[in-house]
Amino acid sequence: MDRRRKIDIILLLLGLLGVLLAVGAQVRLIQLKSGAVSSGPVAGARVGGPFTLIDHVGAARDESMIAGRYAMIYFGFTYCPAICPTELQKMARAMDDAGPAGESIVPVFVSIDPERDTPEVMARYVAQFHPRLIGLTGTQEQVDVAAEAYKVFARKAEDPSLSEYTMDHTSYIYFIGPDGTLLGIYGLTSTPAEIAADIQRFVKS
Ligand code: NI
Numbered sequence: 001m002d003r004r005r006k007i008d009i010i011l012l013l014l015g016l017l018g019v020l021l022a023v024g025a026q027v028r029l030i031q032l033k034s035g036a037v038s039s040g041p042v043a044g045a046r047v048g049g050p051f052t053l054i055d056h057v058g059a060a061r062d063e064s065m066i067a068g069r070y071a072m073i074y075f076g077f078t079y080c081p082a083i084c085p086t087e088l089q090k091m092a093r094a095m096d097d098a099g100p101a102g103e104s105i106v107p108v109f110v111s112i113d114p115e116r117d118t119p120e121v122m123a124r125y126v127a128q129f130h131p132r133l134i135g136l137t138g139t140q141e142q143v144d145v146a147a148e149a150y151k152v153f154a155r156k157a158e159d160p161s162l163s164e165y166t167m168d169h170t171s172y173i174y175f176i177g178p179d180g181t182l183l184g185i186y187g188l189t190s191t192p193a194e195i196a197a198d199i200q201r202f203v204k205s
Contacts, residue, residue: 045182047174048073049149053110053142056122056135065134066176070183070203071106073174075152077113077167078125083188084171085129090186091173092130094195101203102196110146111137112154113167150174177202 048063055061066073072091076084088109095102107130111117114137117125122135137143147154154169175184175198184198 046180047150047182048176048180051142051146051149053136053138053146054119056119056126056137058119061134061136066106066108067180068178069106070104070178070199071108071174071176073108073110073150073176074172075110075112075147075150075154076169076171077111078117078121079113079164079166081166087171087173087188088129088133090190090192090195092133093192094199095130097192097196098199098203101200104203105199107133109133109135110143110150111135112143112147112152112169114138114140114143175199175202 048066050063052060052062072095074084074087074091076087078084091107095105095107098105109122109126109129111122117135117137119135119137122137126133126135136146138146146152152170152172154167157166157168159166171188173184173186173190173195174182175186175195177183183202184195186195
């Protein structure tokens with residue numbers, strides 16, 4: 001095993017530890033300091049599970065929407081000032097840059113702020129990023145179930161300097177294969193080029 005490969009594996013383990021910490025220790029926001037965490041398939045790791053949500057056109061959706069498909073899933077909220085839009089842009093850019101392989105991806109944005117993110121709000125928001133991006137929201141209970149399945153931590157945070165509340169939340173793009181295998185996890189320092197390369201590597205037409 002060469003040094004580079006060792007470093008990749010250490011970063012991957014640190015990333016997975018970060019996901020666990022976000023849930024367990026309720027840290028405010030996990031930031032990966034060391035670049036991309038993807039060196040998948042992330043051996044044996046799984047995220048996801050049953051959920052029932054409402055999409056941005058008001059239709060009921062559940063986990064069958066990604067069964068047998070390649071999916072990229074990101075949890076966030078539309079009022080997020082910087083991180084969510086940046087990550088959604090990154091996801092959209094990576095899919096487009098991956099060419100035909102990118103067209104196989106089902107891109108999904110799940111709100112962790114259903115109080116403000118109604119289907120109508122989600123419809124306007126997802127259209128800004130990618131024509132195929134599916135926005136999902138629901139009741140607080142439905143969103144909680146989905147967030148727990150994907151090991152996403154989220155909570156409301158009051159900031160005295162802002163008139164509106166904000167949300168603390170885990171920020172990762174998950175790349176999931178047709179059988180539910182986690183193929184990659186991308187943090188704040190991952191680039192569209194890295195994600196696009198993974199899409200081309202993993203997607204089999
Ligand atoms: Ni955010």
